[in-house]
Amino acid sequence: MSLTTSQALQSLLDEGDRTTLSGIFPERVCFDEPLAPYTSWRIGGPADALVNVESEEELAQLMRFCFKRHLPWLVLGSGSNVLVGDGGVRGIVIRLGGCFTAISVRLEGKHVIAEAGASVGMAALTAKAASAGASGIGSLSGIPGTLGGSLRMNAGTDREVGDFVREVWVQSPSKPEPHAVSLQYYYRHTTLEHDAVVSRVTLAFERGDPAEVRAEMQERLVRRKRTQPIALPNAGSCFRNPPGDKAARLIEAVGAKGWREGEAEVSPLHANFINNLGRASAKDVATLLARVRRAVSDRCGVDLQLEVHLIGVFVDG
Ligand SMILES: Cc1cc2nc3c(=O)[nH]c(=O)nc-3n(C[C@H](O)[C@H](O)[C@H](O)COP(=O)(O)OP(=O)(O)OC[C@H]3O[C@@H](n4cnc5c(N)ncnc54)[C@H](O)[C@@H]3O)c2cc1C
Incomplete structure (x- = not known):
């Protein structure tokens, strides 16, 4: 069954869930929280809930809650290897602090x-x-x-x-x-x-x-x-190196350095990095990734695999 865009953007948390989470994690849960600031690409729509967990006991409690309520969840570290969709993440995003x-x-x-x-x-x-x-x-x-x-x-x-x-x-x-x-x-x-x-x-x-x-x-x-363009927002290498070769070499070979979609750009310094030049959307990055992948496949016969994890809802427009 496929979801319509408006269904995919609808929060999965009901009022009871929100009350429960606010009770367990007072001051440490944010609802409808944009995820862009939590990623190195500075891209991503809102999470239904972003919860900062500070101990193993709290994590266990949250895990039990997700299990009981059948709520999807994911854990975010520094967000330096993820592309979060512009439609955000349904369910709960966990960040670890405190004893972690x-x-x-x-x-x-x-x-x-x-x-x-x-x-x-x-x-x-x-x-x-x-x-x-x-x-x-x-x-x-x-x-x-x-x-x-x-x-x-x-x-x-x-x-x-x-x-x-x-x-x-x-x-x-x-x-x-x-x-x-x-x-x-x-x-x-x-x-x-x-x-x-x-x-x-x-x-x-x-x-x-x-x-x-x-x-x-x-x-x-x-x-x-x-x-590496470490001063710009990016997520490091986007594609895994194929066996016996380097993704960056292949991407450079098809002339992709400097290619742009919206405000996303294939880094002129390191071809396997995509920089956010300012206000790139996840859609810009995803479109650029697809373009690079197609070019390498057509001209080099290599099907590059993503290293970055795609998270959440990707929407058009
Ligand atoms: C400039 C730059 C340079 C980089 N250089 C390298 C490099 O040299 N080598 C390399 O391998 N990578 C590199 N990376 C990619 C990235 O830094 C690594 O993949 C890093 O290990 C991701 O850690 P994170 O905490 O940011 O994970 P995130 O991006 O937050 O998450 C990555 C995945 O791990 C999961 N995850 C996060 N925390 C946990 C947890 N506690 N338990 C279970 N799952 C978890 C997430 O759900 C997600 O699926 C680079 C990135 C940048 C921006």
């Missing part, structure tokens, strides 16, 4: 161990771990996401988050209490259940020389600044 921002780093024999909540930013995590000499952490530096989002995406460069994971704790509507899970990690995805919220993660690194680790990290950050 805790981080501790310790030495354990030949290892550096980092225990962190899912909402810890990768910038804070990498800086702290580097100071303790966490070898290999440079490969995770400069990724502007949270640890939870980065685990979901198995984010990284030459090495990925999954290479360092010791333990992952999750919560879900069918099993709301925090529990450890064992996962497989692949290029930009994992076997993490679709309905699991990562609540905390333990990472283990070989112990190296802190000065060397910090210097390597710094070098990588400088390279990033030179090769």
Whole structure:
């Protein structure tokens, strides 16, 4: 069954839901909240409800509520790998704060161990771990996401988050209490259940020389600044690299650098990035993504796959 546009834009929360959520999360629930400010692209329509959850108990309570009311929900980290539709998100968008921002780093024999909540930013995590000499952490530096989002995406460069994971704790509507899970990690995805919220993660690194680790990290950050449009709103690489090739190389080869739709532009600096030049809509970006994908398919015979996650309702006009 397909929905009409006006049905797709209608809030799924009734007055009772709103009252219940306001009761459980006073001051920490916003209704009909535009999501653009919560994404690195600065794009996206309103969520029926945006809830800031501060503890595992609160998350369990919210999971139970969603389960009981059959409400759709999703969790947003830094929003640095998502394109949120202009029609927004029906149901509940969860953001993690409070205890989910805790981080501790310790030495354990030949290892550096980092225990962190899912909402810890990768910038804070990498800086702290580097100071303790966490070898290999440079490969995770400069990724502007949270640890939870980065685990979901198995984010990284030459090495990925999954290479360092010791333990992952999750919560879900069918099993709301925090529990450890064992996962497989692949290029930009994992076997993490679709309905699991990562609540905390333990990472283990070989112990190296802190000065060397910090210097390597710094070098990588400088390279990033030179090769990526990090000052503009974007979501990093839009497409996954196809086996044995680079999406950016293919996009550049079809001459797409600088292509525009509305206020969305294929970055002249890095062909796999799309910048929001001001007031780009999700529709602008989606149209540009489709145009690039078609050009690469027609001229290079490669079907590029999206790396960014599309979220919510995409509408015309
Ligand atoms: C300038 C720039 C550079 C980038 N460079 C890189 C790079 O080098 N390598 C790389 O891999 N990526 C890169 N990215 C993409 C992005 O930063 C990563 O994918 C990051 O890991 C996403 O984290 P996030 O918190 O922003 O996730 P979000 O964008 O908020 O969410 C991404 C997905 O994860 C889910 N999610 C978020 N939090 C949780 C959670 N706690 N539990 C379960 N699911 C969750 C969301 O529902 C969504 O499906 C870059 C992005 C930008 C803007």
